[in-house]
Structures are given as structure tokens and as C-alpha cells.
Amino acid sequence: MNICVRAKALFRRKQLEKDLDEELAFHLAMREAKKRAAGIAAEEAKYAARRQFGNATRVKESCREMWSFASLETFWRDLRYGARALAKNPGFTVVAVVAIALGIGVNTGIFSVLNGVALRLLPIPRAEQIVSVDQIFHGKLSRNVHGEPGLFSYSEYKNYRDHNHVFTGLLAYEPFLEATLAGESPKQLMGTAASCNYFDVLGERPGLGRVFVDADCSAPGASAVVVLSDGLWRSRFGADPLIVGTRVSLNRAKFTVIGVAAPGFGGLDPWPSEFWAPLTMQKALEPDRDFFHEDNTGWLAMLGRIQGGVSIEEVRSGLRVIAGQIDQQYPGRTTTLVIHRATFLGRPEERTVVFRIGAVVLAAVGLVLLIACANVANLLLARAAARQKEIVIRLSIGGSRWQIVRQLLTESLLISFLGGTLGSLVTFWSIEGITRVVLAHLPHGAPRLVWNVNPDLRVWGYSLVLTALTGIVFGLAPALHATRQDLSTSIKGDGGGLIGKAAVGGMLRSALVGVQVAVCMVLLVAAGLLMRGLYVAQTINPGFEMKGITQAIFDLPSQGYNEERARVFQRELMARVAALPGVDAVEQARVTPLSHQFEGTGMTVAGETQEQMFEFNVVSPGFFAMLGMPIVRGRAFTEADIQSDANVLVVTESTAGRVWPEQDAIGKLLREGKKEYQVVGVVKDSQVSHLGQPGGMFFYMPAGPKEQARLQLLVHGQSGDTATANGIRESARALDPDLIVDVTRLEDNLELWRTPSRIAATLSGVLGALALLLASVGVHGVVSYGVSQRIREIGIRMTLGADGKDVMRLLLRQAMRPVLIGAAVGVAGCAAVSQILSKVLYGIGSHDPTAFIGVPAFLLGIAFLASYIPARRATRVDPVVALRYE
């Protein structure tokens, strides 16, 4: 069989037709020439040549048929035959198809989520031309970062925009911008400060009004205009058709609405943007920062649309030159650019995380599919043994081995495609709903995400390839095995051949069971570890008190508060809250514990030159007492520290131990730039910043007058949380009705920390259960088959005096051997897996005994049960019946 020729035939029918005509015409011409050379007249020669050739149309017809239908016809024959074989054995077919459907369905589902999260191109016109540009710095570096480290400063953006020759346009935007929309009930919005070519580069047209023009970005603060998202326009402004020209207040600055974006457009991140303002309005939206004039602050993400005919390689080399020029201003620093087709979560840091998690999850669902494959392969092996006669006959009447393997593979592919289609369709139908439910149940504080997980061509392709691969993986070994016999020995009825083969088949079957058990073990232990992790996360003691504490979070600088006004506001608010019934303590902190806000700075220990990174918090004097964090040496902050804005610090116990080992930390100095701070106290370690990780380098500073604008409130109350929360909201509203104050229980901060382990535990639990189900069906099937094959032998044994117990022992011993071997291999594999998992789990050892003893015991129990049931059937066999069997 010549695959190339056939493939050519399939795709180039016209050409073949022409070739055939030409070939026959050539023959006739040659014949005619010969006849004429022999002296026959021209007209007569032509006629004679045709006559000698016979019916040319029929010749062509038969050639044509050979080319076009040869492959298709055998395929159809194989397919029909396979379908008949499957229909004859519906029990087998249903089990196999369902197993494959489960495996493929789970894989397709996970892949379509991954696709929606990080592979799908942006939902904009001609998205394949859009690339994202990020940078990674090497060498000596001092840089301010707002958002993520790979972002660009405005002057860098201008450089790339004005000096590149590869883009039709390069846009920049600030990705993490929040603003309060004033109104009856103020609303916190996610928004975007964008360069004025933003919509043009993306090719996005407004649904209403206009988008930005260059004049909107002429100078900082010049043009207070805003484009609203379609969603915001509908939910907040009742889809007012006259919205254009009206004024809205964002972070207390007035903006004129110039347009509404097209429906469905939510910007370039998975958290949808609800408004767009020109980049030049950054300071109006964030009054405490003026990024425009900070050349060394990264705050802008860049995306460009590639000119026609320019390759992504040319983009890379073109921009590399510009990066090199910028580096010259910063001696010792080199910049690498990361440029690829723009997707959601495309920044390097995000990609690393997404792909790492994606790889682990895909590996896990891949294992489930592997178990399903082993299962079906086992069923096929058993069936091939039953069809032995048919196969031998076909081989002996001249069927080639390839033909029979092809036939058997067609059957496997039929199963895999039935299963794959079923699984994929169920997945495609349900995945969007599942994702929506999961995203809707993320805890307070998690970003509101919108992901399009609907299957696109890539997902279809993935599931198609996976399905075909699956069919070959589970079908090939049984098919090769079934046809591997020595023809003559089988036909001569030489029993040796068949028995030898049965032994080999038995080994293959046992190996498959072993693989299933091993893989299942890995998944189950991983699931066990993750569930233990969840349990630990749910019950973890962070080392400080959370009960009865309410947090009030608000952002004064963005609302235009200066230091003076902030001081007044904080004083008034604290006084009002302290007067609320049941409230017995009100404290301030820049960051409330476990709120996923992290403050860090570099400090130099006196007497050293190397800077060290510390996390820190700024707190009021009663903070430690309220959270029950004991001061182990020295003192906490005092009112006097606050009043005098003293340069004093409290460090944690482990920080003191690391920085000044075997010395008294009290009185020691830390330097930040020219400022010196003295350590006055040491506080016990607790997990205030990262749950599950005590012991980072951490210090506290007093909440002096200069800090007031950035502080949050912590309130301890005796009366119920709800009453206290309402009281705080009322107090804040009385002082500033437009300020959004987010009041929650401090304990709620734990939820966001627990969410990853909850999602992981749920997913792994489901996968583990699926794996267990498939593996136990597999073990059960193999033992049942073994019993049915050996029913004669069992009959003989029992006639010769063996009792049920002996038979049971024999069968169980044989069934459990591959299970035990598989289990041992699985446990060893788990040790490796748990090394990885222990890094993401809170307070759980990688050799957690509960998971490592409990899970194998459980799995072995299930496997035992799966073998026991068919084995018991064997012991109840009536010897007479057994001997007559077959």
C-alpha cells in the first residue's frame, strides 16, 4: 500500500484525470505512428489504433475507480465490519465507550479552560496581528514598579512607539486601575488608562459616540474624557441613549462621557474594564502618584499591531535595538523583551504561573485517560482471545497481518470516536456553566474574572487528536498481540502455541492492571494530600486573633485626600467608631492581616553594606494587643512614638534571630536610605502576611501623622459583627458620602487563601474518584475474565477435592499480585509528586502519614473487593457444569 500515492489521489483528482487522458492519448499516438510507418493511410491508421485499444472509456473508468475508491472502500468495509462487531457485543461497547468518554471529556474540559484562560487570542478584530511586549531586566537594577515588574514607563513607551518600524501602531495602558464612580451609591470600578491610539490599534469601534483621538492625549490633564463599557452603560445608566456629553465623577474628578464601547469589549485583561480614560488623565485618577514624569517607574502594558508582511522575529529584532538604546541610560542594566501573540494573562509572570498549574492539571487528567485506556485495552484483549478462531481463520485464508491489525484498529478508533464525541459534547455543553458557577463563587476580594471557555477550533482539534491517539494507544497493543501467533501451530491445533500465547496474554493483562493501579494510586494519594491540605488550611491557626475583629478598607489618596484632610478624617472616623455600642478597640494598619496586600522595602543593617528585603506594616500602638500578638522583648509602640513620628521599629522574633543571631535586637539600627530606625521591641511570629508561612523578614513601623492617608481600620466589637459593620459604614458615610468603605470580618480574609486549596482539593477529589471507579472496573473485569477462562480448571480442581477456600485463595493470589506491584510502584511515584505538592500546601509535610497509609489501604481494599466478587462466583461453580463448559 503506497500511502503517498493514495493521499495524492485523494487531493489531486483533477490532475490524475488529466494525466490519465494524456497517458492514453500518448499510447494511441504511438500506435498510430507505427501503423503509418507500416504504410497504412493516415485515416485508417488512426481508426486501427483505436480499434486495437478497445473501449477507452471503460479503461479510464476502471483506472479512475482504482485511484479514488480503493482506500475509501476498504475503510468503509472495515468500518461496517467494526460497527457490526461492536453492536454484537453491546455490554462491552457501552463500558468501553463510557470509560473513554469520561477520560476524553475531563481532558477536553480542562483544556478548554486552559485555552480560554491563556491560549485564546484576544477577542478583537484580526487578533493574530496583535503582539504583547514585556520586559525582563538583568543586572544592576533599581526600579519602581506599579503592578508587575515587566511593565514600561511612559518615556520608554514613547521610545518604542516613535522609533519602531514594525508596528502600524503601538498602544499602552495601565492594567490595574480602580476608580470610584460617584452617585447615589458609589461604585468601585475596574478601569483602564489608555494611550489615545488604544481603540484604533485594536480595531475596536464604539457602540455609541466616539473613542479617543490624538488631541485627547495632547498634554497631561488636558482632556477629561471617558469611554464607558457597554455593561456599565446598561447597568448604571439604564442604556441612556443621550449619555454622550454628560459628566461622570471618577475618583472625584469630573469626566465627560464621549462614547460607549462595543458590546462585549472589556479590554485586554480577564478582569473586564468598565471605563477607559486617556493615559494623560492618570494623575486625575490617582492623585497620589504622577507616573507620567517618573521615567524609571514601570506601570504600562504595551501591545502593538504588526505591519503586514513583518514577521514576529523581525518585531523582536527591531524592538531589541530600541531596548538596547534605553539601557544605555541605565548603566549595568540589560533588558530582554518578551514578545508573543497577545492573549489574556500574557505577561511573563502570569504565564509562568498559568502554565505551571496548567501542566500539573493536564498531567492529572492525562493519567485519568491513561487508566481509561488501560481499561479498554484489557477489555479488548479479553475479547481478542474470544475472537481467536475468527482471527486465525482470516489469517489462514490469506488475510495479511496488517489487514487484520487495521481492522482491529478501526474498531478501537470507532470506540474512541464514539467515546470522544460523547465526552466532548457533554463537556462543550456544560463547561461554560461550570466555569461560571466556579467564578461566581470565588470569595470576596478575588478579582471578578470573565473567561470565554467556549470551545474554539483549537479545542476541537485538541479533542480530535486526543481521541485518535487514545484509540491507537488502547487498540494497538491488543491488536498486535492478537495477530502475533504462529499460523501453522495454531492451525495444526498444536496446543503449545495457544497455551504459550495465553500465558503472554495473561502477563499483558496483569501489566495493564498494574499500570492502572499505579496511576490510580498516584492520583488518589495526590487527592488525599490536597484534601489534607484543605483540612489544614481550614483549621490553620495563623498565630493571631481574628475573632470579633472587623476591618474597614478605604482608599483616601485616590479620592483626593491630602495628608491634612486624611488626618482629620481618620481622627473623626475613629472617634465615631469607638463610640459605637459594643466596640472596645479601634486600631489602624496600612495593611490588614492576610489581606493579600504586601508592602516591601530594602533596608540595610547598621554595620553592613548589603541591602536586605523586608516586608513591613505600619500600625497604631494597640495593634499587637488587639490581635493577641505578644511582645516578647522590649515594648510595643506608644502614643508618644506616634505623636513625635519617631523612627522606631518592632521586629518579629525570627527576623531578630536572623539579622542579629545570638544578640539582643533591642537598640539595634536599620537604615533605609539616609533614615535610621531603632528597634524598640520584638513581637512573636505570626502569619500576618502569608498564610502558612511564618518567619519571613518582617518589621512594623508606627502609624505617625504622615501615614494617615494610607491607613485602614481594625475594629474589635462585643456586639455582633453585622451591627459593628453597619455602624462603621454609617460613621464613614456621615463623614464622606462618596467614599467607598469596604467593611468585612477579618476572618473573611482567610477565604481567599483557602480558595486555591479548595479548588485543588475538589478537582483532585473528582479526578481521584473517577480514577478509582475506572481502576476498580478494570480489576473486576480482569478477574471475572480470568475466572471464566479457567472454569474448567476450577471444576477439575474441585472434583479432585479442592474446596472453595483453596480456589478462592488461588484466584485472589493471582488477582492481587499485579495489584500489589502496581500499588508499590504507585506509592513510590507519589513520593515524587508529593514533593511538588508540599510546596503549594500549607503546613503539610510531603510524607503526610494519613494520606500515605490511608489511601493505599483504601485502594487495596477496593481492589480486593473487585477481585473477591468474581472469585466467589467461581467457588460456587458446580464441578459437573464446569467440566461441561464450552
Add this chain to the structure above:
Amino acid sequence: MGARIERQGDLVQGTLDMLVLKALARGAKHGYAVAEWIHESSNDVLYVEEGALYPALHRLELRGLLSAEWGSSENNRRAKFYSLTAAGRKKLTEEAEYWRRMSGAIARVMQTA
């Protein structure tokens, strides 16, 4: 059906394939040349039925025993040249051996008085 011996009915079935393979053993030929070669080397005894030749050539090509290439003929016309593949050469050896045994056996049978 296959080649026909002049005025004497059909050749043994399957023989045409062997003759075609043999015709190509010394190098590439186009269809017309194959027919002529068989005719001439059989001292004008065998006539290849031309209507059967081309389906046979195509069948052998599909089975991978022949490969085909377009080239120009001795009178400078475009023609499709067939040549043996490795598999075709092997097949020819097998067929020739089989034919030798068969024809020898038939001859012996016919010689017994």
C-alpha cells in the same frame, strides 16, 4: 483476462502482472513500450490487450510495486514512465520462481505419455 495469445484465448490469470514487471526489469518504460516489448520478446506470439494493460499498470502502482514519473519520450512527447520499486523487484523474483515451477510441472504432466 490478461494478455492474449494470438488466436488462442486467454493467458493464465495473473500472468499479465508478471509480464509487466518483467518488461520493466531492465529500466523505466512507458505503457506503449511495455506492450511492444512483451509483443516483440515473445517473438510476436503474445499481444497485450491494451485495454487491460493500463488498469494493470495503475493497480501495480497503487500497490507500490511500480513507481511512475512523467518524462519525455523518444519522439519528445510527454509520457508517463513506469519503473520497478524494491517491492516490485522482489515480487518479480517470486513470480518468476513460481512460474518456473508451474510451467515445469505442467510441461512434465504434458510429456507423460
